Amino acid sequence: MASKKVPSFEYALCMACGSCLPACPFGCLSLSKQGLDRYRTAFPRLDRPESCTGCALCAKACPVDCIGLVAASDLVERKKENS
Amino acid sequence: MKACMGKILRVDLEKRSFEEEIIPEETWLGYLGGVGLAASLLYDAIPAGADPLGPDNVLCFSSGLLTGTGAVMAGRWMVACKSPLTGGWGDANCGGNLSPAIKQCGWDAILFRGIASEPLVFIADAKGPGLEAAGELWGMDAIATEEAILSRHAGGKLPAVAAIGPAAERLSLISGISNDLGRYAARSGVGAVMGSKRLKALVLKGNRPIPCADPAAVKALSKAYSDKVRRQNLPGLMKGRFLPVLGKIMGGKQVLPLDGIMSAGIMKRWGTIYNNLAGAVNGDSPMRNWGGSVAEFGARHYGKLDPDRIVKRETRKYHCYSCVIGCGGVVDVSDIMPGISHSHKPEYETACTFGALCMNDDLETIYRCNEICNRSGLDTISAGGTMAFAIECFENGILTKADTGGLELRWGDGKAMVALLELMAARKGLGDLLADGVKKAAERIGRGSERYAMHAGGQEPGMHDARLDPMMGVSFSADPTPGRHTISASVYYNVSHVWEGVPWAPKSTKIYPKGEEYEATEREADKSVAGTCLKQVLDAAGGCLFAVATGTQHWRIFDYLDAATGVKRSREDYMDAARRIQTLRQLFNVKQGLSPRDSIMPQRMAGEPPLETGPLAGIRVPIKAMVSNYWRRFGWDPETGVPLPETLAAYGLPPRPAFQAAKLEVE
Numbered sequence: 001m002a003s004k005k006v007p008s009f010e011y012a013l014c015m016a017c018g019s020c021l022p023a024c025p026f027g028c029l030s031l032s033k034q035g036l037d038r039y040r041t042a043f044p045r046l047d048r049p050e051s052c053t054g055c056a057l058c059a060k061a062c063p064v065d066c067i068g069l070v071a072a073s074d075l076v077e078r079k080k081e082n083s
Numbered sequence: 084m085k086a087c088m089g090k091i092l093r094v095d096l097e098k099r100s101f102e103e104e105i106i107p108e109e110t111w112l113g114y115l116g117g118v119g120l121a122a123s124l125l126y127d128a129i130p131a132g133a134d135p136l137g138p139d140n141v142l143c144f145s146s147g148l149l150t151g152t153g154a155v156m157a158g159r160w161m162v163a164c165k166s167p168l169t170g171g172w173g174d175a176n177c178g179g180n181l182s183p184a185i186k187q188c189g190w191d192a193i194l195f196r197g198i199a200s201e202p203l204v205f206i207a208d209a210k211g212p213g214l215e216a217a218g219e220l221w222g223m224d225a226i227a228t229e230e231a232i233l234s235r236h237a238g239g240k241l242p243a244v245a246a247i248g249p250a251a252e253r254l255s256l257i258s259g260i261s262n263d264l265g266r267y268a269a270r271s272g273v274g275a276v277m278g279s280k281r282l283k284a285l286v287l288k289g290n291r292p293i294p295c296a297d298p299a300a301v302k303a304l305s306k307a308y309s310d311k312v313r314r315q316n317l318p319g320l321m322k323g324r325f326l327p328v329l330g331k332i333m334g335g336k337q338v339l340p341l342d343g344i345m346s347a348g349i350m351k352r353w354g355t356i357y358n359n360l361a362g363a364v365n366g367d368s369p370m371r372n373w374g375g376s377v378a379e380f381g382a383r384h385y386g387k388l389d390p391d392r393i394v395k396r397e398t399r400k401y402h403c404y405s406c407v408i409g410c411g412g413v414v415d416v417s418d419i420m421p422g423i424s425h426s427h428k429p430e431y432e433t434a435c436t437f438g439a440l441c442m443n444d445d446l447e448t449i450y451r452c453n454e455i456c457n458r459s460g461l462d463t464i465s466a467g468g469t470m471a472f473a474i475e476c477f478e479n480g481i482l483t484k485a486d487t488g489g490l491e492l493r494w495g496d497g498k499a500m501v502a503l504l505e506l507m508a509a510r511k512g513l514g515d516l517l518a519d520g521v522k523k524a525a526e527r528i529g530r531g532s533e534r535y536a537m538h539a540g541g542q543e544p545g546m547h548d549a550r551l552d553p554m555m556g557v558s559f560s561a562d563p564t565p566g567r568h569t570i571s572a573s574v575y576y577n578v579s580h581v582w583e584g585v586p587w588a589p590k591s592t593k594i595y596p597k598g599e600e601y602e603a604t605e606r607e608a609d610k611s612v613a614g615t616c617l618k619q620v621l622d623a624a625g626g627c628l629f630a631v632a633t634g635t636q637h638w639r640i641f642d643y644l645d646a647a648t649g650v651k652r653s654r655e656d657y658m659d660a661a662r663r664i665q666t667l668r669q670l671f672n673v674k675q676g677l678s679p680r681d682s683i684m685p686q687r688m689a690g691e692p693p694l695e696t697g698p699l700a701g702i703r704v705p706i707k708a709m710v711s712n713y714w715r716r717f718g719w720d721p722e723t724g725v726p727l728p729e730t731l732a733a734y735g736l737p738p739r740p741a742f743q744a745a746k747l748e749v750e
Contacts (some may be wrong), residue, residue: 015309015407017155022183022404025290027240033399038316039351041409042399051239060298063155063305063405 003071005054007046013066016041023061026051084111085296086148086647091124092190092212094205096280097138097197101212106191112650112660113735115623116148118174119664120192121163126667128194131674131740135167135272136254136279138198144245144285145192146185147625149640150405151293152647153301155308156630156638158182158404160262161622162245166271167279168256168465168520169541169682171672172563173271174622178403178411179263181287182625184243188212188289199281202252204232208242208288217283224248224458225261226425232286242288248460251278253510256519257465257543261457265427266403266411269462270542271564272520296649304646308638309407315348323353323391326360327382333574334365334551334698336597343578343634347408350629352394354410355431359388362431363439366551366699370439371494372471373537373548373688376697384444384495388434392446397428408629416450429453429463432568435546436467441474441500448497452504459508465520466507468543470500472521473513475535481528488512540682542566550690550699553600553709557611561710561724563668565682569628571614573600580636581617584654588613603708608716611709616661620644623664662717663734666726669719670736678745679724683710707749722746 007020007029021029021044028051031042046052049072059067093102106120114123121143133139142164149157160182166173185193188207195205202217220228225248232244244262251258251274258274259267295301332339349357362368363377363385370380377385394412401411412428420426429449437443437452456463476482477492484491488506490499490513506514517524521543525536537543539559545568549556558570582588589606600607620640621631630638645651672679683706690703715721718730723744731738 015155015313016400016402016409017405017407018180018402019153019155019183019405022180022187022240022243025240027238031399039409040397040399041402057292061151061153063153063302063407064309065302065306 003073005069006049006052006072007058007067008070009044010066010068011043013064014043015064016043017063018044019061019063020044020058020067023057025055025057026053028052029058084108085294085649086152087111087116088186088189088191088291088293090190091192091194094193094195094212095197096195096199096203096214096282099214113663115620115660116191117145117161117625118163118619118622119660120623121145121161121174122664122667122671124192124194125163126671126674126737128196129165132676133165135165135170135276138196140165140196140276142195142273142276142280143192144181144185146182148623149643149647150182150625151186152295153298153305154643154647155305155405155407156627157625157643158406159625159627160185160268162260162268162273164273164276165675166564167275168272169565171540171675171677172668173273174564175259175268175270175273176569176622177260177262177266177268178406178627179266180404181243181245181262183293183404184287184289186293187291188287189291193285195280195282198279202281202283204284204286205282206286209290220283221252222249225460226264226458228284229261229264232284236288240288242286244284244286246284247274247277248458250459250461250508250518251275253518254278255461255507255510256523257462257469258460259462261460264425265457267457267462269464270567274460295647297646300646301643304639304643311344311637312347312407315344315351317348317352323360323389324386326357326390327364330361330364330367333361334367337594338573338577338597339594340592341578343632344637346578346629346632350408350410353390354412354428356390356393356429356434358431359390359434359438360385362435364698366697367547368435368439369546369548371442372440372475372535375442376694376699378696380439380442385439387444387446388438393428401427403627406627410629416454419447419450420454423454426450426454427457432546433463433467436464437470437500440467440471440546442494443497443500444495445497448500451501455501455504455508461508464545465543466504468537469507469517469521469524470503472524472535472537473503473517476528476532479535481530481532482513486513537685537688538566539684540565544568544684544688547572548699549684549688549704549706550694550702553704553706554607554611554614556684556689556704556706557709557713558615559688560683560706561679561713562615563665563672570618571611573610575628575632576610576614578634579614579617579631580634581613583636584641585613585658601702601704603705603712605712605716607709608712611713612716613658615665616658619661619664620657623660663736666717666719666730666734667736669724670726670731670740673725673742673744674740676742679714680745680747683707707747711747711749
């Protein structure tokens with residue numbers, strides 16, 4: 001069975017505008033200080049992957065197209081690589 | 084037309100009933116949305132002479148036309164009503180996260196009339212609208228209220244919340260409405276109106292899609308703008324202590340054409356508090372209740388308000404919905420106020436009103452005052468302005484220790500300031516007398532205190548000196564919501580590029596002598612009118628002033644509106660809609676029996692008598708002549724400020740009310 005799709009953020013493009021947060025019908029996203037820029041910006045992240053349906057409304061709402069949909073299993077692999 | 088939801092919700096709190104209403108296409112074309120939609124609805128809905136704190140007043144929360152369409156910097160919501168502070172048109176505007184939530188519930192605006200029999204909370208979700216008893220929330224501070232509501236929704240999509248604090252429950256006329264844990268729609272006494280209706284909070288949890296005619300075009304505009312903002316970063320060597328140099332350039336004798344996009348770098352680094360130092364040296368920051376200057380509050384004092392010291396406390400940046408700049412911040416003040424878990428970084432307005440205006444250089448006092456206001460619901464500008472008034476009254480013997488309950492109200496005494504503010508928030512002792520702003524306080528105190536009451540039409544002005552920027556004085560004096568610093572000013576106008584595509588808006592692309600701004604000329608009046616109109620379009624769209632401050636050649640509001648609505652219009656068409664909105668707001672005041680001339684700011688603020696020291700020494704602003712010119716260029720009577728019949732006919736507005744407004748005497 002194919003893994004479900006979940007959002008993945010391209011943080012180099014993300015402006016931390018938070019447009020994706022209210023777009024999610026299930027409240028799966030939250031802001032998290034990732035330490036990725038000099039301004040202590042809080043960027044969005046997938047906080048509750050178990051509730052994500054892969055509806056892509058967050059990606060649609062992103063004004064700079066920094067959210068892509070990836071297989072959940074890929075995301076786990078990426079997290080392992082980054083950790 | 085796309086971009087709007089096409090419907091509003093009317094709530095009768097007395098009957099606990101709800102009524103949806105479809106808004107016709109011509110309303111959107113004529114008034115756009117946001118403040119325009121509110122004006123079009125409230126002009127008829129609020130009868131002449133309505134008690135602002137009575138059942139006939141209507142409190143309207145409206146979203147912006149661009150909100151949720153994919154446009155960036157377009158997440159501001161508007162709340163409008165008859166103001167209990169000014170007796171006329173009242174509105175306030177806020178970022179945070181409420182604006183998309185209004186639309187996601189299926190409406191462009193939610194209107195509340197009547198008075199509830201018990202404190203209520205309005206809730207809207209997928210099931211539709213509802214009202215619940217506020218219960219233990221009534222009496223809680225605004226931030227704790229929101230935290231309590233959010234905790235009930237943990238584990239799912241969090242709602243957006245707008246709430247009032249105890250000051251608004253106690254009907255303080257200088258109270259506002261909080262959103263996103265302490266962002267405020269603070270002005271015009273909108274909090275008191277919500278308190279009078281016994282409406283503690285709005286809880287919005289919708290999921291409806293927000294329509295956009297051309298999402299690809301909107302995103303292309305957003306990406307282009309975001310790229311520009313991303314590149315605006317100040318070098319690490321640029322420290323806050325260098326900001327006085329910027330202030331001196333901005334206040335120089337020659338006005339330089341600057342590219343507004345540079346402001347994005349400044350706002351990203353510090354937010355509005357960059358002006359703590361820049362505004363101190365060039366005279367923008369009013370001092371000692373508008374009667375002092377930097378000669379008295381020199382580098383030894385204003386230097387302590389260095390924005391770097393405040394930014395050091397930031398635990399993270401704060402962005403309103405859809406904001407790509409992020410001028411806000413959440414600060415850690417737990418060492419000053421143990422137990423405080425969430426505190427928004429003080430804005431410049433707050434830092435100045437509790438800083439230079441009261442001759443206070445203690446940052447801890449500013450953090451405390453900021454927190455007291457954000458939790459109780461007091462408007463920081465009005466609260467600080469009222470405090471400066473009280474101090475000046477005390478210094479001049481009009482108030483004594485018998486009046487203050489033993490407090491020594493002296494310039495720069497932080498402890499006394501905090502104690503007085505706590506009294507105001509609780510409406511105790513002298514605080515009860517001051518909790519309705521300076522105009523009411525002066526009326527109650529008498530004994531000549533009126534001369535220290537700095538207000539325009541009842542509202543305490545924002546912290547920008549009209550003796551440095553006379554256009555700001557015109558906004559303070561002539562806007563239907565007087566005393567507002569966010570309407571029009573040369574510092575905004577010169578970077579706005581509004582003249583591109585609007586032939587009647589004067590170009591400002593070359594160096595010019597600062598002295599030109601102090602002349603009551605047609606050109607200066609047209610700049611004020613064009614700047615005001617751009618602000619009406621902005622407030623209709625839900626846009627942020629700091630986006631316009633980067634320039635409309637970068638943040639392309641008119642192209643955004645075309646793409647989002649699917650209706651291609653000229654810039655002049657949009658500016659015409661803005662004239663309609665502004666004229667209707669003015670007409671509202673006339674309908675309510677206000678003479679526009681009574682909103683003109685006090686002589687002290689216009690340089691009568693002129694300051695004797697500092698960068699603004701000797702400066703006088705011909706404010707009455709400038710206001711008269713502004714009225715005329717808007718198509719209003721230059722003697723009374725009442726819109727002329729031909730202007731009303733041209734914009735399809737109602738006829739002039741019978742009220743005869745008093746005439747302005749221009750020297």
